[in-house]
Amino acid sequence: MLKELSIRNFAIIEDLTVSFSNGLTVLTGETGAGKSIIIDAVHLLAGGRGNSEFIRHGARKAELGGLFQISSSLHPVHKKLEEAGIEIEEDTIILRRDLHDTGKSICRVNGKLVPLSVLRDIGASLIDIHGQHENQELMDEKQHIYLLDHFAEEQLAPIQEVYSSQYEEYRSLKRELASISIDEQLMAQRIDLYQFQMKELEDAKLRLGEEDELLDERRRLMNFNKIFERSNEAYEAIQGESKGLDWIGNAMGALEDAAKVDDQFKEASEAVTTAFYALQDAAHQVKNVLDELEFDPARLNEVEQRLALFQNLKRKYGSTIEEILAYYDKIKTELNELLNRDEILQVKERKVLEMESALQELAVQLTAIRKNAAHHLSEAIMAELRELHMEKAKFIVNFDELSFFDANGKDQVIFYISTNVGEPPKSLPKIASGGELSRMMLALKTIFSSSNGITSIIFDEVDTGVSGRVAQAIAEKIAAISINSQVLCISHLPQVAAMADHHYFIKKEVNHDRTFTSLLEIDTKARIEEVSRMMSGAEITDLTLQHATELLKMANARKKQMK
Numbered sequence: 001m002l003k004e005l006s007i008r009n010f011a012i013i014e015d016l017t018v019s020f021s022n023g024l025t026v027l028t029g030e031t032g033a034g035k036s037i038i039i040d041a042v043h044l045l046a047g048g049r050g051n052s053e054f055i056r057h058g059a060r061k062a063e064l065g066g067l068f069q070i071s072s073s074l075h076p077v078h079k080k081l082e083e084a085g086i087e088i089e090e091d092t093i094i095l096r097r098d099l100h101d102t103g104k105s106i107c108r109v110n111g112k113l114v115p116l117s118v119l120r121d122i123g124a125s126l127i128d129i130h131g132q133h134e135n136q137e138l139m140d141e142k143q144h145i146y147l148l149d150h151f152a153e154e155q156l157a158p159i160q161e162v163y164s165s166q167y168e169e170y171r172s173l174k175r176e177l178a179s180i181s182i183d184e185q186l187m188a189q190r191i192d193l194y195q196f197q198m199k200e201l202e203d204a205k206l207r208l209g210e211e212d213e214l215l216d217e218r219r220r221l222m223n224f225n226k227i228f229e230r231s232n233e234a235y236e237a238i239q240g241e242s243k244g245l246d247w248i249g250n251a252m253g254a255l256e257d258a259a260k261v262d263d264q265f266k267e268a269s270e271a272v273t274t275a276f277y278a279l280q281d282a283a284h285q286v287k288n289v290l291d292e293l294e295f296d297p298a299r300l301n302e303v304e305q306r307l308a309l310f311q312n313l314k315r316k317y318g319s320t321i322e323e324i325l326a327y328y329d330k331i332k333t334e335l336n337e338l339l340n341r342d343e344i345l346q347v348k349e350r351k352v353l354e355m356e357s358a359l360q361e362l363a364v365q366l367t368a369i370r371k372n373a374a375h376h377l378s379e380a381i382m383a384e385l386r387e388l389h390m391e392k393a394k395f396i397v398n399f400d401e402l403s404f405f406d407a408n409g410k411d412q413v414i415f416y417i418s419t420n421v422g423e424p425p426k427s428l429p430k431i432a433s434g435g436e437l438s439r440m441m442l443a444l445k446t447i448f449s450s451s452n453g454i455t456s457i458i459f460d461e462v463d464t465g466v467s468g469r470v471a472q473a474i475a476e477k478i479a480a481i482s483i484n485s486q487v488l489c490i491s492h493l494p495q496v497a498a499m500a501d502h503h504y505f506i507k508k509e510v511n512h513d514r515t516f517t518s519l520l521e522i523d524t525k526a527r528i529e530e531v532s533r534m535m536s537g538a539e540i541t542d543l544t545l546q547h548a549t550e551l552l553k554m555a556n557a558r559k560k561q562m563k
Contacts, residue, residue, distance in 0.1 A: 039460045
């Protein structure tokens, strides 16, 4: 759950830190006080899109931070943290995001810098934000199959795993088949091109390491005069007319005689003796090289031509000899496939048919499990909707069979609903009103909240546009969801505020021509006053206070029954 949220220099919030607990936390306050700004901050903290416009006027950056406590070692966020190379200590996760006025965004998870995509992926496992206009999953028909699969996850997962593995292999094989299935003219052109390229590379007789050898040889040939002069000078100094070695020989003999009568000269004698023989060996080596040194202009020209050939091939086939040889192996394989296309096509086509047969069997099993789950899901949703005073609603999961395989099998799943007696069910996104979508979403959240693993669920004014008994039903449904998941809810409904386990009041003040937002957890007396204000508007009377007190008592009694 979200244990602590800190916001600094974000919109009209200068500096705000708040701690949250389990259960249902409701945030209330007057319009414009900054309730939705807090939700915006959480949204950005979880990886949502942000820009410099969120930064408080006069500040250089906005700072957002959130501390989350994870109670289960099986929580899906653990895998995502592991994939990102992020360590977790004491089941604590700290998200941090800084928005700079330059437009740059810096994200950290447990102190480690991460890309925004990683923050978004981890945030999605921790926070589920729903606003009055944000029922995307319900409004997007493509998402309906994933909602159904989540409901049937336990039965579906083993077969889905096998299907997914075979489907990826099938897609890869289809891509290979498509690359081979080209028209005759294009095939002939490609064969000619590959044959020309292979001959050019074969004639070049490339060998790994040859380029480095030729570069060394070119360097020696281009510096022949310098090499000859300096090596000859060295030889003459050691064993030529300069008699360098002779003088060292004299020193060696003298020190040997001195060492025979005085041990103090023994170490020096040995050093000079070693140096004499080392210089003698070096002189022989230099002499041997000098005797073989011969400048060959023709060889230099050959080396230059060979190196020029390498550069020409690099421009065409790769930046290194290794890449060029790898390209040769690649086109050799592709040429073989083109020359033997018909035979390879037949083999791959047979394999595709075999895989389609296997996928079909798995897809049939997936469909059977989904249809069984759809029946139970429909009953569960209609039961929830009845509690939300949509007694006449009829919900069904509509199945259509695709003519092709996709990542989910061959099922197209769309939620259908009828909210009025006598009207046939139609696609939910096309006919449901905003209030009906909110109640549908609450029904789904109630069904999924005990198993979806989300740490915190946030509702941002999802109760807008309802009142009376529907408002009470929505309040109880949100409270029911909070039994299994921490719920943070911004609401204008007194019924929802009354069901809160924790109630925060958001206040906006103007001080020295600047606007400031503060957040305060209110006690029982203040709660009565706030619920009273929500019921009547700005004016609080004895009667509204009595009504608010009664509403809170009823809410407490209802919560005890629910738990």
